Amino acid sequence: MQSFIEKQFPVSKLSKESYKERKSSQGQTITGLGKWWGRKPLVLARAAILGCLMPASDNPRKDMEIFLKIMSMDNNGLLLRKKKSFTPQELYDIAANNRKLSPYIAQWFDLTGDKIKLKPDADKKEVERRVFNILGYDQKLTKCIRPEQLENLDPQTWKEINHHLGTNAGSLQELTQQLSLKRFGHNARVGDCFCGGGSIPFEAARMGCDTYASDLNPIAGLLTWASINVCGASAEELAEIKKFQQEVFEQVDKEITALGIEHNERGDRALTYLYCVEAVCPECGMKTPLLPSLVVGIRAGKVVAKLHSNGQGYDIKIKMNATTAEMKEAGKSGTVTTRGMVCPNCGKTTPITALRKDRRDENGNTVYGLRQWDKTDFDFREDDIYNERLYAIRYQRPDGSRYYRAPNERDMQNEAKVKKIVADNIVSWQEQGLVPSMEIESGQKTDEVLRNRGWTHWNHLFSARGLYNLSSIVKYVIDAPTHLLKVVGMLGINKCADNNSNLCRWHAAYDKSEQTFYNQALNTLMNWGVRSYKMLSSSWLRFVSAYPINRNAKVQLSDARNISTGVNFWITDPPYADAINYHELSEFFLAWDKRLLQEAFPEWYTDTKRILAIKGDEHFSQNMIEIYSNLTKHMDDNGLQVVMFTHSDSAVWAQLALIMWKSGLRVCAAWNIATETDASGLKDGNYVKGTVLLVLRKQTGNDTAYLDEINVDIKNEVKTQIESMQALDDKEEPNFSDPDYVLAAYAASLKVLTSYKNIGELDLDVELNLAINDPAKSRIVRLIERAKKTAFDLIIPADFESYLWKDLNSAERFYIKGLESEKRGNYQVSTYQEFARGFAIDSYKQLMASVRANTARLKTPVELAMRSLSEAPDFERSTLRLVLAAIHISIKEDEKPEKGLFHIKNNLPDYWGSRDMLKQLLAFLKDTKDIGNMPHWAQSAEMAKHLYVLVDNDHV
Template sequence: MSDKSFIEVQFPVSKISKESYKERKANLGQTLTGLGKWWGRKPLILVRATILGLLLPATNDPVKDRNIFLKLLTMDDEGLYKRKVKSISTKDIYNFLEDKEKHTYFELDAKRSPRYVKEITKDQKDELQKRYFETLSYDEKIALCCRPEEVYNAISKKEWEEINAHLGTNAYSLQSLMDELGQKKFGHTPIVGDCFAGGGSIPFEAARIGCEAYASDLNPVACLLNWANLNILSKSDEEIEKLRELQQKVYDEVDKQIQEWGIETNEDGHRAVSYLYCTETECPECGYTVPLSPNWIIGKGTKTIAILKDNGNKGFNIEVKQNASSEEIKVCESTSTIKNGKMICQNCRSETSMSVIRKDRVDTEGNKIYGLRQWNKSEFKNRKDDILRERLYCIRYLRRIIDEKGKVKEERYYSTPNDRDNDRELKVIRLLEERFDMYQQKGYIPSAKIESGEKTDEPIRSRGWSYWHQLFNARQLLLHGLICESINNLACSQKEYAIGLLGMNKCADWNSKLGVWHSGAGVENSQNTFLNQALNPLYNYGTRGLLNLGNSWKFNISSCNFNPGIKSIKTIDARTLESKSDLWITDPPYADAVNYHELSEFFLSWDKKIIEDIFKEWYADSKRVLAVKGKGENFNQSMIEVYSNLAKNMPDNGMQVVMFTHQDVKVWAELALVLWASGLQVTSAWNIATETESGGLKNGGNYVKGTVLLVLRKQNSEYTAYLDELYPAIEDEVKYQIDSMKDLDDKEDPNFTDADYLLAAYAASLKVLTSYKNIEDIDVQYELSKSDANSPIVTIINEAVKIAFDYLTPSGFDTFTWKTLLPEERFYIKGLDTEKDGVYSLNSYQELGRGFGVKEYSDMMASSKANHARLKTASEFAMKHTNESSKFGQSVLRNVLIALYKSSKEEDATKGKAWLRNEIEGYWNERSKIIEILDYIKTLEHIDNMEHWEEDVKSARILVELVRHDGV
């Protein structure tokens, strides 16, 4: 047995990618997302697999290693069936069986539909379900399964005996196995640390499966989430129920006060659910006050619109109408009073830039000066003379009706605010004014100033909002202040205060002036602030009444019921931590566009006082100046300081995994230099695709990205090498890595695609590079200070990728012919190879594009939908992109595809041959290449998932023979 860990030798990337995708698609059903907003959480199954991969040894039996790994994750055949929660339909099972068995287990009803015979037993039904289940692909199976984390005690005693026999352990649970593996490797229960803990996936999963967890983050909001993950979700159902009782008590107390005030109930006793506000401003051309909105559709399902009518006083009344006609809806959809940053006056039809209306200007030194006045700390509403003012224009009410059967029915309706509604708005303002100073002093509403920053400048610039409370209107502040006051009155324990804080954060996210109104049928509600990673003020937004905010406040808390063991959560700069961990797993803000430090201040403005009170060992500000952020020399130097410190705080046999978003070679090169300079050595790398349908193919294909796991150990070499000495070693390592992956791969259920082999080339080059103490030709500090991509590390990685591409010749192609194809041609053929293997991940095409240096390939794609991506067939291409000057448009392959299209369309392969002879320059010299391409396309026949190629393959069979026997 070697000293290597499983993850250094192999990793089932295909299955883990699919399980990660399944977890992502659970959306709000994910375990941690319910507790609060954070950006870029990694799937828990990915974390579990990573920890397991680090702790499991690589033995002399790699196939058995893989089987044990999958068994522990319930990703083997038995585990999958235990996770099966959806039943296969009677009809599917009936069609699956042979005639004899159909008669044994089924009968047909009067409509000729199959049903089980009365004599069938439950065991027989289960056996039929299992037999059918075993015929399905992995994707089809997991569609019927719950997630691995949702099954408990799924591994049988017999299976544990098999696991123990292979590993030399005596464990009968995942937790006890982690302890034993840690004892073998480190002499104690393994300690897993994350110094960029963020939303908490890594510490939480480490603790749940039996490791000691260390979590730290510079940001106290992140630490609050981590604390809640480990101290609340780990509790039993009974303990969770007590926290739910607190949520209900707070809600009831707030509801009682609101009803006493009468600020959400109209004269008919109907309760307000939503309030819609818009911004209005004066047209500089005609002096009319114009309400601003991109359109005036309120609800598509209820056919509700807002109609602007001249009020005869240089302004507009806004009339709300339900059940509008199709024509009225069409008019409202196209009626914009704000579009592309310009106000469109509905009186004089002039268009005026909002920067002009705000009176923005440029000073003599070229600096932009923003024209809006800055609001002071005591303000929470606009002044009457402000350039931009807010206006309530619609309320959605709920009424309860008792029908003729005595049942209570609820109906929602929209109305134009009347005088009494406006009086209630004024009452809200008066009530808030009476409490405003007290609420701020006690921390019930924010009082902090918004610091200038990339994202936080937007509300300051475009609205003049200088303090965090100004991102909320009077009604929102009063309601949220009441909730915070009730938390303070009713919470007794640290857990109760924490659950109150998290609930308040959800209310802030779902009820601010940055919450867009969603008019879609079945929605018709305001959305959360952080639909994207920004703080963008809106011209038209929604506000939720308490009834509508209830689900945000009373958010679901799920019990995972585990003993988190020893855990530590600290607010600290990663450069100065002194805590030791055996395994550091981190997801650093590398090449990351998310301004965590700025965006989290939105929540921290609400949390500050309670955090200071209940977590006295923590600080309560974002430490923005210390945040590891951005790119460039300073950022890279900060990263070196962080990872040098982590290396110092792990044992000599400790390991690290750095997770980062896979982008281009330059990112790899920079990160490799950072980690190398930190005293770390790359031992392997794996790419996990976690894409979801919200992504798509954009900007030349560089949009949906995978997560790379870069596996590292301490660098202990004292050797120095020269750059030119590395290339032979890199070539050997690339080929060795590809060969070993191919040997390990399951031929019946392939795990690796070409994209994975290409990634192995990246890893192989870095493995060789970082195995030396120094490279004479490389000055790390100098390379990290450069902004261009002409780094020797980039050259090394590109050379490794080229070696891999030349080595990965598709079946049926001559190696020499393959090397003569254009990068675009090789991309297309390798893409077809990927599709043949049943891989539809957009990430795989992006990997091929990066590797071949093909930046623009969107025209080649028939579908760019995540996990349904595929290339166009010859017939789908038809004659598109034939006259263009692009390399692909003029290539031999493109002309072959046109020839196939013509042969299929006209049902005459001679038309295709004529095209090839007439259009391909040097046809006779290119004939062997044409034949190899056509022979390759023939291999797409009789593959279940390649049926869309059927007609073109038929043409290819005929056309290749015509070309093969063509004479002068």
């Protein structure tokens, strides 16, 4: 029995749903449990599991219809999910611009006043329904909750689902159980041996599956256990959790209030303490605060810091209600830049490496100049190169109003008091496990804090105030009365640590400090914010929502090579060619959790097993083969595996295919779910994420074939796969874009290859080594490249004659396919990247108007104008470039298409022999005119229409 996911998958709609979930940020369901890097969207996990479980029938269109109904991604499901109303203005704007709805304007709207209103007798619900139904999928999603937030489908929908699948379900959980029984005779068991943040096990359990989850990393195990048992807690357990959190917070708050360490002489409560690094200028000897900007706050009032020389260093004054001029000056008057320390006294710039006194030893190795801190250090020493300075405090008055000030004598007394408490207790706290005592192991990411600050133990990443506050919480969590509350306590501690280390950026625009892990690194800072205990309330008092969950789940720490649990479906997201150093970054949390983990999970270890972690080194492929061979051994013969990875290029595909092939698996299908978000400013360009779902079954045959025999088979399989996808596609709302067809070509080639036990003349070990180290020599890589070329030959634009398409050069095809993609509402950067690879385009930057995530598009003729396109020479001298230039000239020359035609005739050697091509190109361009998402093409499309008429009617 084949599964739905082996035959088809709603990639376009799932991409949009995944993007919506990702953009929900803190509103995501399980992200609130704690930080993990690269969690997969829950909607993607749900679709993958359902796609494995749901059988494929002999009616693929009906299968897709039913699948979308179950996922609440069909029209009726979207209506059920619609929870945001339209404003009268929104309803009017949409209706007025739609041919079907514009006749109802007078019937629905009152246009007599200043604001557009619905008429009293207009049925608002019906108007909203009709307007909503004519929107595209993306627009509909802006008004909808996520599929997981919909409590249930309506009875009629369940009737249609049950009729097609032969079930009698009234909920997703019942459907899961009934499909499981029909297929396996028992409830489906889903496994994930790289469980990470817990997305796949959580969603499997929420759907009603039995679940097995494992990971090498204890923090991953903690988060996954919590996703099932905390998010699946009963009402009574939730009440206990809330009571426990509240009691702990209030008790610690009483202790801090009694000490008076967060209150000033007026009784105002501190919210945030702002610190900076301070160092002596090597040129003039002035002790200088290293501040990237002198702007302190913006949102709640303009606040700046002013430096006043005292002869040896600087006094820092805090100015509230700064003028616009003062804010502008403060923004450009920082004392440290990417070039180094900029001394305000002598004006000299000193590179940070020179300031730290880094040097080279006799062997050419870098020796870092900062003092290496001792285990019990929590503060600088006076003779350190880097000192730390409290330069501003944000306070709140009893009436709720807030203000900044420079620390005065009382504030410094409070600082000294906190430091003394920590100094007197840190040794015993470390012995008791109340604060970290773990050494920071050397690693790609952890070396940054060793190098940049001299910190050698995880407690060094926290201020004295941070250590005191968190140790006070840990003390009560140790005494938590139940296992569940101890886990909840650990989650709260980790959240507080993430939001209150010395790696928390101060965000002046919002008057707040950010979390430590705003990216996948440990970023040391020159200035940072430390939250008062009061401001940790949002981190500690995080009340989770509960969901009906099948808690028949096993979560354990294990090397995936040693797993002995059998499942029906393995759905995994391995750290394949992954740049994220999970084992290093998670030690930040493990340092706080060590004792608590030992008590809550005595059978677990409490280190990250760095040596066993899968890393992209020379042993990577062999480790993966061992892991997936073991998973194959522990799955049913009629089971499936879905492997998620980030799609890259043919060589990566070849590597992964060979790994799976050698693990006893064969490829059945592959689907690409694209989500894009803007870069965080930490790297250039876009953060593009395309998650490929590679669907696999056990190899069952022992056949051997030869490459020359299977080349024809692969070409035919590619053709069959693409033609079947094109036949199934919805012309109004296309499911597949061109990169999906290319991906299908990859999958088709691998499907043929991996269906054989052996390929006669291929040594798979040699091929794997070539795919990794020298892809150009790999016959498997070349075979996949040929499959891709076959795909690109087949995906001709719908309105293009095939004989004319073949006459275009690669750069022209790139532009036309990009424009066709934009016509369909696709603005993903990954689409253009795939086109560039497929058409072998080296550079296309000069052709792009935007390369931002989800707004990527090509330049119009007006935007291209007559600019030189030296980086795209094939496009520069093409017929299409001539046509685009002619459109621009016609618009520029007082809207006279004759001028454009003259330009074409004057520059095209064989004008009369090229008229069919000219008409084809102009027809394609003019069709952009009435496309709602392309108003920027309106003027160019209109001129293309006029030029088309001139060329069509031209004669000798």
